[in-house]
Amino acid sequence: MHGERLKDGAIQALLVVNALVMLYPLLVMAMSAFKTSAEIFTTPFALPESLDLGNAARVWRETNFAVYLGNSALVTAGAVALILLFGTMAAYAIARYRFRGASTLFLFFLAGLMVPLKLAVIPLFIQLDAIGLLDTRLGLVLVYVAMGLPSAVFILTGFLRTLPGELEQSARIDGASEARIMLAVMLPLARPAMAIAGIQNAVPIWNDFFFPLVFITTDRLKTLPQGLTVFMGEYNTDWGVLFAGLTLAALPITLVYVLLSRQFIAGMTQGAIK
């Protein structure tokens, strides 16, 4: 089948060209991080002359990069932990117990999926100001928890409902408390769904820019995407340092993605596919 092989060749060529378009800009970013500005301007496509870490060292030492990075890690970890905690609790109640109003509560959480919380940023701003949480990392975390709970409850309720009731019943006959049944018997089985819900929320929170932009003004409380805008303004003539900053900012999530690409793709497309 000559025509078939030709067509497969064309498809492979399309995929390879696309891979170049996707990867080459990121490769140039990483290569430029090792170059001096002069080198970037004269030989933009070439490999760096040396693997000089001077730019990266300047980003780390002269700017608040490490502080921004720490804030992003803290806010993301805190928000995802609370989303999973509150989300699992609510989903467990809705999925495993029969009580009046269970389906109404489920719909209440689902409705949250339809609400673009960005459009409520003015009342959120006034509200956080009133309770003294404006310009704090905790205020940011709480808004993210509210943003992430609906999807977490949706995924976890769906999953917890599929677990067989026999395990639960036999533990109950053995005299285990409800809390023990939940923590020791049921939740260990729900780990894959919790991983999906965690990734689905962690990536947009880690990358978010809008809420920090509005809520955070103190420099040492800024998150990484927000801090980047400060940094890019300060060093706007020193391209080697700029590329080093972008590379360093992209590095953590890129590394995690390369290690866990399957879970990332599943987590981030989950809501759209089912």
Add this chain to the structure above:
Amino acid sequence: MPARRRWRRSLWIAFLLTPGVLTMIVFVVWPMLSAFLYAFRSFQGLHAVGFIGFENFRKVLFEPPFAGWTWRAFGHNVMVFAGLMVVQNGLAYLLAFALLKALPGHRIHRVIVFLPVVLSAIIVGFLWKLFLNPLFGLVNQALLLVGLPPRAWLGDAATALPSIIAVNAWHWLGFATLIFLAGMQRIARETLEAARLDGANDRVLLSRIVWPLVAPSVTIVVVLTFIGSFNWFELPYVMAGSDGSPGGATDVLGLYFYRTAFGGTSAGLQDFGRGSALAVLMFLFLAAVSSLSLRVLRRREIEI
């Protein structure tokens, strides 16, 4: 069940539900309700001072100069949606079909096309802003190499918005691709093989068999692209600035809303009332069009 045990069980269920429900009420329900109420009030700084009916809406939609800014931004959002539908989703559809064949290496190609999706729009925006720099940017350097004239991509009103749309397409291509691919993979292999045996070539296959059967994923991509296009903020903010330069050529509703609500305090332009009216209008528009298009697109799914 004895009364005491039933009581304890109810308490346990309430304990499980309370933190989640409370968070939702305080940080979603209450702010959303307030957003609607604020749209009917006038503000002095952070404080609502009086009810003024539909005054904020009237200003935003009909009174110059606000109305002109609103409609210009709206027009740009429509262009963003149209551009992304053609460039980003069109390419994504082709790529998904290429990946469906599962040729050697298709797994690594899936991982590669999705890589930009996990990066922050801030990183992507700054990176491409450097690449599009008129003097030293990679794009113009490449054009010079092949003998084409360089351009001031982001400085020229004619190319600024299309450039940012193209960067968005690069950023999100993988997302649309993998949703299309998931839809295509649900088509039974037998269906494709039967069509092929009946003499259908690839073009017929793509337009008559695959296209109708991936309707559910098309619905999702269209609606998500629509919502994304009208919430567009980070990329134009980073690449063009909050005033949508040059000269408002890249101003979109997200930037305009941000400026109305939080920017321009010094110029006396900041107004939570008009900002809230804009937010309510955007919310109603998004909700109406999304549910309408869901209904229309879903009908197509059923007919097939």
